[in-house]
Amino acid sequence: MTTLQTTTPLRLHHLHLCSSAPDALAAFYQELFELQPVSAPERLIALAGGERAVVIHQGESGGLAMAAYAARSPEELAQLRDRLAELVCDSGPEGEIFFAPGAFTVTDPQGRRLLFGVPRSGRQPDRLAARLQHTVFQTTELKTVVDFYVERIGFTISDEVVADEGTVATCFLRSDDEHHSLAFFQGSRNVWDHHCYETSCWNDIRDWGDRFARVRRGIFFGPGRHGPGNNLFFMVTDPDGNRVELSAELERVAADQAPGVWPHEEYTLNSWGRGWIRT
The missing domain is CATH 3.10.180.10 (2,3-Dihydroxybiphenyl 1,2-Dioxygenase, domain 1)
Structure with a gap:
């Protein structure tokens, strides 16, 4: 059986959160998780540190809009995309905040979205590991x-x-x-x-x-x-x-x-x- 672990391993890279008070939520992750603002499409807040990152959308609090998983290389991402071809949707600009062009999404039977891509840059250790x-x-x-x-x-x-x-x-x-x-x-x-x-x-x-x-x-x-x-x-x-x-x-x-x-x-x-x- 084909598995991610043996063919195209993935690691959770970042999350897209929904919040009715995005500025307050962003302040929490900036202060306590030492994340810094990065460039993002209009109406989105994107924050990143060494090995943690988050995108915050305006919306109902408590929701996860998308979980983003990182592939090790463009070649492995392409292999995964080919295998999931009929499920693949374009990620749009929000998918390329932290991922290089070529990122894509899939949606599960209950509407949860996963984003797959290759990080634009490597990660460095955080001052406080997490x-x-x-x-x-x-x-x-x-x-x-x-x-x-x-x-x-x-x-x-x-x-x-x-x-x-x-x-x-x-x-x-x-x-x-x-x-x-x-x-x-x-x-x-x-x-x-x-x-x-x-x-x-x-x-x-x-x-x-x-x-x-x-x-x-x-x-x-x-x-x-x-x-x-x-x-x-x-x-x-x-x-x-x-x-x-x-x-x-x-x-x-x-x-x-x-x-x-x-x-x-x-x-x-x-x-x-x-x-x-x-x-």
Whole structure:
């Protein structure tokens, strides 16, 4: 089976957020994530740092307009584009803020948009490490969505969380050798759940916690360790209520490793203590 991991690996590169107060949201990411404004089409705010970037659109707060994944080379992007040919749409000017010409989008069965491209420039280490690494959604049609991303796009299932009756509750998907760059859980709505930044070590988690504490933005979940991915983490919220995760020690997975299966319980979500089980 053709997978992204073995043929055209992808990493989450940046996100396009919707906000009813884009200037305030931009100020949060500029101040706390040390992002700087970059040139963007009219009515868009684009911010970038070393290994993290965001585009902010005027719109209803709490939405993710697009998740952008970076290919390693123009040749690999062209290979992916050929394989997804009937799904491909032109990215337009917003797709070329951070990506070179040739970027394209695809839309999943529930309307989520993914942008694929090759970065215009290489990335440099940030002063305080936190690389944009994964994003997660709630979906009312988990099997349909996962089948699309696995069978059509080429993501690979790393772990599944299974409820007592045997139904899959959460699915973690990888696009390279990191445990997941995308995940979905079965829920009552189709909404964006959170996005995550991968740090380099436990001490970084401490430093980010102190950084948020200084502006009185407290942790609402964690610190702890997830079962799937085995990563250390905590979560805060931005001014729009978007959930932001800081992580360390995310597991790496071999291309031929079989998916893991976890019970749907608090220990799976946080082996150190209380879990946050969505409904």
